[in-house]
Amino acid sequence: MDLGSGVSRGAVFVPAIRELxxxxxxxxxxxDVDVIAEALESGAVGFVRKHQPFDDLLGAIRRATDGEDVNHPDVRxxxxGDARRVRSAQAAVLADxxxxxxxxxxxxAALMGDHGPQPGPDDS
Incomplete structure (x- = not known):
């Protein structure tokens, strides 16, 4: 799965694919570690970055199909952990x-030209 498909944050499709x-x-x-972490938290077995050698991708596929850890537990x-820190920092900014x-x-809003974060449905 490619997280940058342009359709959505690709991680939203992980649970449905896993259900199959x-x-x-x-x-x-x-x-973006938050996007990768979202996919892992949603059930992805691991990740490979596109710039990695093709052999890394083949190895990851083999490990995934064999039920092994795709990424070293320390990498995962x-x-x-990085995603938790990013989310915590974002939450602090939003709280401010x-x-x-x-x-x-x-x-x-005037200074940002309305290009800043838009309030969500529960931020009224």
């Missing part, structure tokens, strides 16, 4: 933004 009984190996050019733990007054939010 298939193992999901992510092959990606994306360096590092990606998941939520403390802004309505006037401060309006000024920030």
């Amino acid at each position: 009984g298939a193992a999901v190996l992510v092959v990606t050019g994306i360096d 733990a590092a990606v998941l 933004l939520r403390r802004l007054t309505a006037h401060e939010q309006a000024v920030l």
Whole structure:
């Protein structure tokens, strides 16, 4: 599965593919650890970056089909740990933004030209 398919964050498809009984190996050019971690958390058996040698991809496929760890446990733990740190930092920034007054939010939106994060359905 390619996480950068342009359709969506590819990780949203992992559970459905797993339900069909298939193992999901992510092959990606994306360096965003949060996106890779999302795929792993959703049930992907591992990941290979597109810039890695083709033999690495073949080895990952063999390990996945044999039920072995695709990525070394330390690599997997590092990606998941990095993603937790990224998410924590993002949550801290969002918490700070939520403390802004309505006037401060309006000024920030004007400065950003409405290109900043848009409120979600529960952020009313």
